[in-house]
Amino acid sequence: MNGQGSGSGSGARDSAFSGALAKLFPDTSLLNRLERMKVAAGSRVKGTMAGKRRSSTLGGSQEFADYRPYAPGDDIRRLDWNVYGRTGRAYMRQYWDEQELTLHVYVDISPSMNFGGEQASKLRCALQLAACGGYAALSGEDRISVKLFGGAAPAELPALRGRGSATRLFHFLAAALEQAAEQRSFHPDDGLKSSAIGEGRAAMQQHAAALSMREAIAQAGQLPHRTGVTWIVSDAMFEAGIEHTLLSLLAARQQVVFLHLLSPEELNPSLTGELNLLDSELGTGKEVALGSRLLEQYRDTVNEYCNELKKLCAEHGALYIFIDTSKPMEQIVQHTLLRAGVLHSHS
Known part of the structure; x- marks a missing residue:
């Protein structure tokens, strides 16, 4: 009985969603195109959660941004040992902070x-x-x-x-x-x-x-x-x-x-x-x-x-x-x- 009630509720929700969708998108093929689009953000990207966008600040994503000189207290895991081996100078790798818009x-x-x-x-x-x-x-x-x-x-x-x-x-x-x-x-x-x-x-x-x-x-x-x-x-x-x-x-x-x-x-x-x-x-x-x-x-x-x-x-x-x-x-x-x-x- 519980399962039937849940299914009935789910069916009602699906029906209500279909009705709302029909009012806004008589041609739902547009939705497929929108899934492959993004809202243009320029440089104004700053959020509280990780996302897929490169912001104007530096952070902990995997996309390399730049080097800066080592300073005491830095996390040595980000030190580029290849650069150190070639130049004898310690440089830290910086990465773009990917955030949501x-x-x-x-x-x-x-x-x-x-x-x-x-x-x-x-x-x-x-x-x-x-x-x-x-x-x-x-x-x-x-x-x-x-x-x-x-x-x-x-x-x-x-x-x-x-x-x-x-x-x-x-x-x-x-x-x-x-x-x-x-x-x-x-x-x-x-x-x-x-x-x-x-x-x-x-x-x-x-x-x-x-x-x-x-x-x-x-x-x-x-x-x-x-x-x-x-x-x-x-x-x-x-x-x-x-x-x-x-x-x-x-x-x-x-x-x-x-x-x-x-x-x-x-x-x-x-x-x-x-x-x-x-x-x-x-x-x-x-x-x-x-x-x-x-x-x-x-x-x-x-x-x-x-x-x-x-x-x-x-x-x-x-x-x-x-x-x-x-x-x-x-x-x-x-x-x-x-x-x-x-x-x-x-x-």
Whole structure:
């Protein structure tokens, strides 16, 4: 009986895992590719456990780094007797310290992220990106932590390690996607934010979300304590706080990647005529007569804002990557993240 109960519980867990996986990866072949990728770390690798990465510090792995002169008290087992025999001088062998990387992913779950329709939803794309980065990290014996910010109920998934932890990662992200779908209170065709229509950037700032990115991330929890890599996945529709967020993460010794998501309808709206546009963050409306001239002004404003974000990231040493959410996730991974050096293949 106990065995049957255990099997039944295992079957339920497997079923739940399959459901979570299907929500995030309709095509599971991408997982096989992610297993052969790693999260790019640069020089910011420092962890508490042994891993497969070479850090910027020296330690006890088997990969030779350099020599240094012998000093009293050194472990003579690391003394290179061949060098001593040739030169008569005592030199110690030093080895690279192989440590793990921690990838921190901050996912924007504010109401505007629900825009884009079922196929091009920014939130779905953001959670899939977190799943991709997380699975690549876990497969490479690194760590992954996820924070959801900007929503009514911020949530955090503490750091996970090991490929077996992918189950918890996928469950967490799939649950966030399902909860967002239940809370969606506006139709995609009516949700284009009035902040991005009309008077340009001044109107965008005036009607942006009540919380700044700085405040939203602060509500999601503390900043990372250890050196690592941080991905911010957001549509960047905040009134303020983006620069402060970048500076805070950089001060926390993070290599920052800003993944900026916009849907096709936000990039090139198909709306025309006299409409009442609803602000998905504030719930307010604005009557607008949309014509070709106003739409052209809108597109210029969006391009200008993207360029300013890219410039801001470059000035502070962060990497900016723009993502059109209508693109298949496999294409985003292969043609965007790999080419940008955010992920890299190790096979």
